[in-house]
Amino acid sequence: MTPPENKNLVEENKELIQEVLKAYPEKSRKKREKHLNVHEENKSDCGVKSNIKSVPGVMTARGCAYAGSKGVVWGPIKDMIHISHGPVGCGYWSWSGRRNYYVGVTGINSFGTMHFTSDFQERDIVFGGDKKLTKLIEELDVLFPLNRGVSIQSECPIGLIGDDIEAVAKKTSKQIGKPVVPLRCEGFRGVSQSLGHHIANDAIRDWIFPEYDKLKKENRLDFEPSPYDVALIGDYNIGGDAWASRMLLEEMGLRVVAQWSGDGTLNELIQGPAAKLVLIHCYRSMNYICRSLEEQYGMPWMEFNFFGPTKIAASLREIAAKFDSKIQENAEKVIAKYTPVMNSVLEKYRPRLEGNTVMLYVGGLRPRHVVPAFEDLGIKVVGTGYEFAHNDDYKRTTHYIDNATIIYDDVTAYEFEEFVKAKKPDLIASGIKEKYVFQKMGLPFRQMHSWDYSEPSDGVQRSGKIRFFSERRKMSLFLA
Secondary structure, three states: OOOOOOHHHHHHHHHHHHHHHOOOOHHHHHHHHOOEEEOOOOOOOOOOOOOOOOOOOOOOOOOOHHHHHHHHHHOOOOOEEEEEEOOHHHHHHOOOOOOEOOOOOEOOOEOOOOOEEOOOOHHHHHHOOHHHHHHHHHHHHHHOOOOOEEEEEEOHHHHHHOOOHHHHHHHHHHHHOOOEEEEOOOOOOOOOHHHHHHHHHHHHHHHHHHHHHHHHHOOOOOOOOOOOEEEEEEEOOEOOHHHHHHHHHHHOOOEEEEEEEOOOOHHHHHOHHHOOEEEEOOHHHHHHHHHHHHHHHOOOEEEOOOOHHHHHHHHHHHHHOOOOHHHHHHHHHHHHHHHHHHHHHHHHHHHHHOOOEEEEOEOOOHHHHOHHHHHHOOOEEEEEOEOOOOHHHHHHHOOOOOOOOEEEOOOOHHHHHHHHHHHOOOEEEEOHHHHHHHHHOOOOEEEOOOHHHOOOOOOEOOOOOEHHHHHHHHHHHHHO
16 A cells, blocks of 8 residues: 555545536536545545445446346356246346356256246236246256256346246245245346345345255255365356366365355355355355355355455465464465466566556456556556445455545446546456447456456466466557
């Protein structure tokens, strides 16, 4: 962290915010003003309001509750069939958009890249869709007998007409002899995809954990515990990033017994409570289930960060501290193994990137987790913000960012563009909705939601190459 070098920069950025807000009508200006601020060192939070509905009429990058439930949490569970219950569009247009990699044979024992829908029509709105949903689940179980269960992901019309998907879930679960999980994740609920995360977490607690409790009580839990069992949660294997995290954990001697939910299975959901420690990558989307595990089973949990060498080393040591000296020694060996590789990459790319600036705007964990990785390369973050953060996300951000960093919550397309014009960053790191706007402005851009459709940016490769640096190599071609 850098000390407050120049208080004038704080005031300058505050004036910039006020200038940008002038374009709004008075009512909208007052609403948006609460979501924009400049970070001042030693403050306990970033000073912005969050998790509030977007101003009608503005361009927002947020998603809906359905996106948070199916698209983020449940969709990557590979051996379950996930039904988009409602009109065909929601599932079709979000089909395979997240690059959740998995190992398996699609259509046989894995279904992550398949699209299942109840294809609601006008008659289903009028007469209800419970019978149609029941028939759909029965037919899918015949067509795909190796599926381990079904999730029902409700779209907007389901909540509006009041279909009883819970009753259908209980009935069909008995018929097919497998879990059927109903999720009330209609898109109109909540203010963003964040509520969908919460709904999805609660469904795991209410519909999956009872299965664990039942199996444990009947002594039928097919699980041999070890003192080094961990659950890897909130890692969605986008482009293989959960594999990158898992590799480091296993290399230091830990056993990953549950991986939620990228390349995950129903059985891993069930045996999650058997772990000794929960390691959460994306805090925003899965912190709810971590708290449930702590309350119901007494399981400790911690957030980790595998972006860049500084945080990889720090996180490995923090995780190892939860275990015995054997794991702690192994962690140091892993760090020592990769440090020369890290240093060689730094020596190669930092001179080309030193002094450049970047502005971030992403969801989940990235607006704070990638900051130290950019700093490792000599790139300064001059602005950052979240699409669907809560207040605790911004509190967790303060120790990552420097004095005078501009903070923007649920930033509008207009605001972000104006901030970029004023601050003139050398790079924008954001999402697909922002990508082409800034590319047309001639600005280098990295798509952070899907790692720009290449390899992940966290952890290390089997060869030892630091993944974040590998991706920034391409960036250095623009910024050199």
